[in-house]
Amino acid sequence: MTCTGVQLAGVVGASSDSQPTTYRRSVITGPHEVAFEEVTIPEPGPRQVLVKVAAAALCTWEQRVYAGIDNWSYPLVGGHEFAGEVVAVGPGVMQPLAPGDQVAVAGLRRCGECWACRRGYDNICDNQHAATREPGKPWGPAGFAEYTLVDGYQVYRYPRPVHPFEAALAEPLACVLHDVKRFMPRRGDTAVVVGAGIMGLLHLAALRSTGAVVVVSEPDALRRAKAVEMGAHFVIDPLSEDYVEAVKRLTDGRGASMTYMAIGVPGAIEQAVQAAAKRGVVSVYASIHPRGTLIQVDPNIFHYKEVVLSGSLAQDHEDFLDAVWSIAHQTIDLKPVISAAFPLLQLEAAFAAASRPDTYRVFVTPD
Ligand SMILES: [Zn+2]
Numbered sequence: 001m002t003c004t005g006v007q008l009a010g011v012v013g014a015s016s017d018s019q020p021t022t023y024r025r026s027v028i029t030g031p032h033e034v035a036f037e038e039v040t041i042p043e044p045g046p047r048q049v050l051v052k053v054a055a056a057a058l059c060t061w062e063q064r065v066y067a068g069i070d071n072w073s074y075p076l077v078g079g080h081e082f083a084g085e086v087v088a089v090g091p092g093v094m095q096p097l098a099p100g101d102q103v104a105v106a107g108l109r110r111c112g113e114c115w116a117c118r119r120g121y122d123n124i125c126d127n128q129h130a131a132t133r134e135p136g137k138p139w140g141p142a143g144f145a146e147y148t149l150v151d152g153y154q155v156y157r158y159p160r161p162v163h164p165f166e167a168a169l170a171e172p173l174a175c176v177l178h179d180v181k182r183f184m185p186r187r188g189d190t191a192v193v194v195g196a197g198i199m200g201l202l203h204l205a206a207l208r209s210t211g212a213v214v215v216v217s218e219p220d221a222l223r224r225a226k227a228v229e230m231g232a233h234f235v236i237d238p239l240s241e242d243y244v245e246a247v248k249r250l251t252d253g254r255g256a257s258m259t260y261m262a263i264g265v266p267g268a269i270e271q272a273v274q275a276a277a278k279r280g281v282v283s284v285y286a287s288i289h290p291r292g293t294l295i296q297v298d299p300n301i302f303h304y305k306e307v308v309l310s311g312s313l314a315q316d317h318e319d320f321l322d323a324v325w326s327i328a329h330q331t332i333d334l335k336p337v338i339s340a341a342f343p344l345l346q347l348e349a350a351f352a353a354a355s356r357p358d359t360y361r362v363f364v365t366p367d
């Protein structure tokens with residue numbers, strides 16, 4: 001079915017006085033500064049979809065912007081991990097969407113025209129941010145709001161109802177599936193996840209179904225316990241034991257077949273390269289701050305052991321589709337990483353909660 005006209009569900013352009021014509025959105029205007037503004041609920045143009053947000057998760061990017069570590073994104077309307085309900089569908093949207101459909105939104109955009117997009121690597125599009133940014137004007141994926149207008153290609157429909165918090169985790173799960181699919185372990189491999197924050201734990205959840213033995217390295221005892229609860233075969237405390245020795249001990253001296261770096265610690269990448277098995281892969285999943293930080297590795301490791309050092313960023317369309325399908329059919333349990341929820345107006349309290357070491361994903365809900 002092709003939707004050719006704007007379909008209304010009693011919100012956009014509604015004549016009844018009780019229907020809202022404006023909505024609230026949050027803008028991160030500077031370090032530890034959040035403003036709320038009322039803006040007109042837009043009508044979707046060609047190939048656009050208006051979504052009423054049900055839940056949005058606070059990711060590391062927005063946390064860095066709020067904390068002032070990333071200070072080049074202001075004024076930002078954050079929220080790229082969110083799910084909600086279709087309100088209105090613009091002309092020319094090709095997928096069969098109807099008002100009321102539960103959807104997840106791929107918050108990061110892609111241009112479809114750059115070299116990377118045309119080679120099929122649209123997760124590393126040249127123009128991810130350019131499309132929505134005008135100097136001085138609030139910009140961003142806009143999930144920290146009551147409504148948001150997105151392009152049809154960003155919208156993924158859930159085939160059956162799921163909890164809004166789980167639905168909102170399609171984006172980070174898709175990123176993790178991208179990494180695990182790029183560097184897929186085989187049965188008989190030992191896969192190591194470095195870091196048991198939300199992204200490390202999602203890696204663990206995705207790796208549990210591959211047949212690989214999964215090891216999680218994490219200095220925080222509570223987080224190690226969480227990894228065990230979620231099915232890690234072994235955990236390493238890199239503060240009390242040498243990481244390289246521990247990996248060797250757990251692999252009969254061979255080393256790790258796959259290592260997923262879910263923390264941005266440069267020294268840990270150096271250690272992971274040292275602890276890699278022959279033909280082992282180390283994937284730098286987490287970004288490193290400050291940017292420009294260098295690492296040192298012995299290049300002979302690449303020659304004598306055919307080790308691969310690579311990385312992974314965001315997700316492509318297929319990863320997102322797979323994440324939505326997995327969540328809809330409960331093939332991956334995301335409940336253990338859902339920590340807390342706050343009303344949208346308490347976004348700053350939500351940021352404070354998200355920065356605590358005992359939380360994984362914290363959500364805001366517009367209601
Ligand atoms: Zn994210």
Ligand SMILES: [Zn+2]
Pocket residue numbers: 110111112113114115116117118122124125126127
């Ligand atoms: Zn592109």
